[in-house]
Each structure stands twice: as C-alpha cells, then as structure tokens.
Amino acid sequence: MGSDVSAWPLKLSGKKKRIIEELVQGQESANQLQILFHNSSQETGHLSSSKKEALIDKILRSLDQTLAVLSSVESAEVSQSQTASNQDSVDTRSKRPASKDKRGCYRRKRAAQAWTVASDTMEDGHAWRKYGQKGILNSKHPRSYYRCTRKYDEGSSLIVTSSECWETGTVDNGDSKILINHHHSQHLDPTPTTLAVKRETKEETSTTPSDVTDLDSIMWKDLMGDDEFEYCSEPAEMVSNTYPWCTEMSCRSFELDFGIKPLEFEFDEL
DNA sequence: TATATTTGACCACG
C-alpha cells in the first residue's frame, strides 16, 4: 500500500519533493516496523502487540494520507499556475500560431508530453539536450531528438529510436524496452560507448498518482490497440544497449522513439 | 538570472 514514489511527478518544486521524500521514508520505515511487529507477535502472541500494531497502522495511514494530500495539492497548484500564466499571456503576447514566421510561438499546453527526463546524462557523461519531438507516421510513438550539449558540433550525428511499452497488469519499477537504431552515424569510431540510461517518469495530470496510473495504462492500451507492441510495465526507463554511438566528440545527436501515446489532455480549452 | 525543455513552425528532401 505504499505509494510508489517512482511513479510520482518529478516536476515538484524542490521543497515539496523533499517533503515527500522524507514522508515516504517514514512510510517505508513504518512499514518495515509493521512487518517486524507482525512477525514477532505471531511468535509470542502478546496482547499488547495488537495495540502496537494498531498504532503502527495509524502511523502508516496518516503518512499515506499526508502523501496523498500533498500530491493532490501539488497537482492542483500546477493546474492553477498553469491557467494563471495562460491568462497572463493572453493579454500580452498570446497569438495563435497561425501567423507566419513565428516559429515556436504558441501557448503552452499542459500535457502533450507527459514525460519528463529525470536524468539527462548518459553514462559516458555526455549531457543530452532535447531539441525536438515528432510523431511518426504510422505509429503512436513520438520521436524525440536529442543533441549533445557539448559544442563540438561536427557533422556527425546519429539517431536512436526506442520504443516503449506498457503492460496492463502490475507495475514494478519500470522496465521497458527500447530499440535503438542509429541512423546516420557517419564517421563513428567503433569506440564502444556503453550503455545509456535515461529515466523518465510520467507526470500526472489530475488525481492521485495511483489512480492516474491505472487510468492511463488503460487508455494507452486502448489507443495502442493493434500494433505489434506488447504492453510492459508503466513507468519508463529506457536503456539503450551498448552502441558505438558516441565517441569522444563525434556524435552529437540522437533520436528517441517512445511507445507512448501523445496524450492530449487539457484542462479546459482555450 | 541562467539553463533546459516543450512544441508549432519551418524547410529540405523524396
């Protein structure tokens, strides 16, 4: 019954995030304590142990509650500030991107991309900056384009396509698969640069994390229906297998492909 | 404030 922290929105403000982390720790501790008590009370069968267990139960419940409240507050705040900034920008500079020559001039929507990168450094210490995302023609996965933050920009680049999946069933800390194919790795040294791990977490939209999680996986299943995907567990962790994709300074960009649906949730249209 | 991400527009290519 612990709330799965890893499924939580990563975009909390630092303080709140810390609070939650602390609470979760307390929760886990209480959990363990409960288990311990449970075991020992089975052996000894004390009467007072039931009282203790009740107490632990209470602690656990209150921790749970607190966490739930905190998370819901957070999401409420998010949506509030969102609408606020929307209104704000309506006055000054909001314009429909109908006008020409105004690339990237748009009002930001909320959850077109419900995933955020938690770790942006690959194992080799390269930092990748996302510079674009596109949907692919026949599949639901958007494709993300990353570029190395380092400034040695020489022509070579490469593309990594990963596909991700979910499972309707249970969730353990996400494991998902990726297919990587580098696309134009022109002159790459065959320096076997290792394994790149990127971890992403889903950003929830409205309710408690667990609820959303369930809902989402259902919806995704719905949407992804008849492709050749299998559904794997929910949150994401993408692991690219060893690929000679990035040498000291040759490769500068890659591209990722997720098996996620382009969620188009909006709170209210405007 | 600086730095990173999001996302529609732009553009080259087939």
Place this chain on the structure above:
DNA sequence: CGTGGTCAAATATA
C-alpha cells in the same frame, strides 16, 4: 505534398 529533422519562442526549472 507529405515526412522527417531542426529551429526557436515560450515556458519550466534550478
């Protein structure tokens, strides 16, 4: 003309 890749303004986060 559709598609994939990139740009860059708007936005988010540190």
